[in-house]
Amino acid sequence: MKNTKIVLSSYPLGMPTEENFRIDETEIPNLKDKEFLVKTSYLSVDPFLRMLMNPSDESNAPSRDEGPITDLGQVMAGGNLGKVIQSKNKKYPEGSIVEGMLGWQSYPISNGWVNKRHNPAGVVICNSSLNVPISAFASILGRAGLTAFFCVTRELKPKKNDTVVISAAAGAGGSLAGQIAKKFGSYVVGICGSDAKVEYITKKLGFDIGINYKKDNIDLYSELKKVCPKGVDVHYDNVGGEIMQTITKLHNPGYRYRLVGIISEYNSIPKNKDFWSWPYEKPMFVVHDYTNEYEIGIETLSNWIKNDEIKYHEDIIEGIENTPKAFIGMLNGDNIGKRLIKI
Numbered sequence: 001m002k003n004t005k006i007v008l009s010s011y012p013l014g015m016p017t018e019e020n021f022r023i024d025e026t027e028i029p030n031l032k033d034k035e036f037l038v039k040t041s042y043l044s045v046d047p048f049l050r051m052l053m054n055p056s057d058e059s060n061a062p063s064r065d066e067g068p069i070t071d072l073g074q075v076m077a078g079g080n081l082g083k084v085i086q087s088k089n090k091k092y093p094e095g096s097i098v099e100g101m102l103g104w105q106s107y108p109i110s111n112g113w114v115n116k117r118h119n120p121a122g123v124v125i126c127n128s129s130l131n132v133p134i135s136a137f138a139s140i141l142g143r144a145g146l147t148a149f150f151c152v153t154r155e156l157k158p159k160k161n162d163t164v165v166i167s168a169a170a171g172a173g174g175s176l177a178g179q180i181a182k183k184f185g186s187y188v189v190g191i192c193g194s195d196a197k198v199e200y201i202t203k204k205l206g207f208d209i210g211i212n213y214k215k216d217n218i219d220l221y222s223e224l225k226k227v228c229p230k231g232v233d234v235h236y237d238n239v240g241g242e243i244m245q246t247i248t249k250l251h252n253p254g255y256r257y258r259l260v261g262i263i264s265e266y267n268s269i270p271k272n273k274d275f276w277s278w279p280y281e282k283p284m285f286v287v288h289d290y291t292n293e294y295e296i297g298i299e300t301l302s303n304w305i306k307n308d309e310i311k312y313h314e315d316i317i318e319g320i321e322n323t324p325k326a327f328i329g330m331l332n333g334d335n336i337g338k339r340l341i342k343i
């Protein structure tokens with residue numbers, strides 16, 4: 001049995017390419033005291049991982065604050081869901097299903113270590129009594145889903161007849177954020193990057209309107225103005241950049257805005273630029289602030305799933321060797337829902 005790892009082999013300039021990664025195979029060492037060995041079932045590819053791929057120098061100091069950088073030759077940081085198959089740690093007995101930032105590899109070893117800044121929950125044991133498919137713990141019940149859940153229910157608190165606008169609306173977080181806003185009775189507009197995504201969020205998820213911001217010759221401001229005649233009350237921002245600035249022009253007095261992500265900027269954090277001098281809200285929403293409440297979020301969301309009150313889609317790619325390609329594809333927008341890699 002060998003551990004297959006996706007390793008960072010060179011730093012990307014702008015959008016990563018498959019050449020920035022290589023596959024290594026190594027022997028699995030014997031476990032030390034307090035360690036456990038996991039057989040991976042799913043890997044998660046997430047936008048923020050791009051920020052961890054920059055060289056460790058002053059130029060990326062702000063993104064280093066987000067967590068550990070993946071240095072050259074190291075296994076890529078990334079979410080990992082699997083089963084404990086050997087254990088020298090009583091807290092993680094054999095047979096438990098666990099989820100954590102264990103990297104893009106097939107047999108991670110961990111001691112459940114908690115990185116306070118990056119992943120305060122550490123490696124968590126998934127509650128199998130909830131009777132949901134285990135992949136859900138890496139998608140809707142994972143950080144992407146919990147981000148939408150806590151940001152919408154605790155911070156944005158959309159009300160009946162509010163106009164809510166969501167960017168990256170067909171992705172993992174956006175697709176859930178919109179459905180939760182519908183549960184509150186809001187009028188929900190989603191912005192996303194294809195007609196298929198517009199169809200998905202409106203026909204399958206119940207958004208009121210979808211706008212394909214990549215349509216030829218689109219004037220996003222005019223489109224938005226047309227579909228948001230009463231302005232925008234709530235803005236769930238997954239992307240930053242021009243889309244953020246355009247929506248901002250329609251904010252009503254008393255609007256609620258949360259910056260959740262800046263995916264339009266992750267490939268281009270410029271050298272020596274003060275990240276927070278950009279036109280963004282500070283501090284940004286951080287799902288980790290709700291770590292102590294994850295259990296309640298997971299239970300609520302799993303009840304909503306079982307009662308068919310919300311839907312979710314997992315965009316599953318098979319094979320660890322396809323992880324870099326799947327990650328780059330997600331950054332380019334070719335996913336609907338949460339992209340996972342099945343191992």
Ligand SMILES: NC(=O)c1ccc[n+]([C@@H]2O[C@H](COP(=O)([O-])OP(=O)(O)OC[C@H]3O[C@@H](n4cnc5c(N)ncnc54)[C@H](OP(=O)(O)O)[C@@H]3O)[C@@H](O)[C@H]2O)c1
Binds near residue numbers: 048191259
């Ligand atoms: N603050 C937190 O605690 C936290 C936690 C989790 C995630 N996040 C952030 O939330 C955002 C969404 O994450 P997710 O995991 O749910 O990913 P996702 O939405 O499933 O996938 C990313 C999507 O972003 C869109 N996108 C890519 N480049 C874009 C650009 N230049 N302009 C506009 N849209 C672009 C693409 O969809 P289109 O086809 O629509 O372009 C792509 O499908 C990310 O910014 C992520 O970093 C934040």
